[in-house]
């Protein structure tokens with residue numbers, strides 16, 4: 296099959312005077328092409344393109360002004376830049392617009408990371424008026440979710456990793472169906488992930504340190520009551536503490552363990568690992584969103600991989616967040 300691409304950017308004018316051939320898309324290719332250059336060369340470019348493609352191509356090419364770095368968002372809005380290919384021949388030489396050229400490549404290049412991150416961040420909204428209890432709003436799973444925040448501890452705000460995980464759950468609801476699945480969230484904080492998992496049909500147990508549970512319970516109840524199939528539970532789980540007593544291994548039949556932003560500089564990384572290990576059975580899938588904050592010398596990732604097979608399922612370099620799927624070592628991941 297011929298490659299289908301929606302844009303050719305002929306960045307450089309090749310004029311007849313200079314003896315070059317006009318930059319013309321192959322008439323046999325079935326691409327939608329936009330050829331661009333400085334305004335002064337567009338006449339010749341247009342002439343060559345028309346002459347060589349008219350009645351010979353599937354999609355008539357367009358010719359448009361594009362001066363590198365100039366009015367990019369106005370003339371080529373990023374949201375509309377869905378090009379499969381950007382092409383350029385001999386555009387890098389001694390000229391004073393190399394920085395602008397780079398900017399242009401960057402602007403036109405479909406950046407999945409930026410687009411998905413923008414889409415994720417659009418799910419967040421703030422109250423229109425100042426309220427005495429600060430809250431943040433989110434749109435997930437077809438619901439408006441209001442999260443009351445506190446200020447005094449880590450579990451008191453919604454962290455970006457939670458949004459990444461919620462967006463993943465919502466947009467991958469077919470492959471990772473949560474309907475009637477048993478889910479435990481550790482370090483649930485203000486509860487957004489647990490709420491979204493509940494709204495997507497799961498039996499959820501949201502856990503955290505005792506001091507966070509009041510607010511967590513409030514948010515969960517407020518956002519799920521009468522809206523869910525299975526009413527979620529809130530339980531204390533301090534990593535590594537009384538695991539067998541509070542969560543007997545024989546009763547831990549979780550389909551998913553979820554965690555957002557639980558790995559950072561705190562003194563309980565070993566206990567956190569122990570907790571994952573204790574809760575995870577052969578068929579349990581860990582979905583874990585992590586913001587990279589640890590330095591490279593930290594052993595946590597290595598230690599984690601001694602116990603679990605780990606796979607990156609989404610990566611957002613602009614947020615420094617990756618989403619992982621993990622299972623007990625040697626258990627096949629599908």
Ligand SMILES: C[S@@+](CC[C@H](N)C(=O)[O-])C[C@H]1O[C@@H](n2cnc3c(N)ncnc32)[C@H](O)[C@@H]1O
Pocket residue numbers: 449450451452453454455456457481482483484485486503504507532533534554555556557561563
């Ligand atoms: C950075 S916050 C993330 C909160 C939430 N998952 C989110 O992404 O919005 C880390 C969470 O881990 C919890 N946490 C920290 N140390 C813990 C421990 N030793 N045992 C249980 N939870 C802990 C905190 O209370 C907090 O809710």
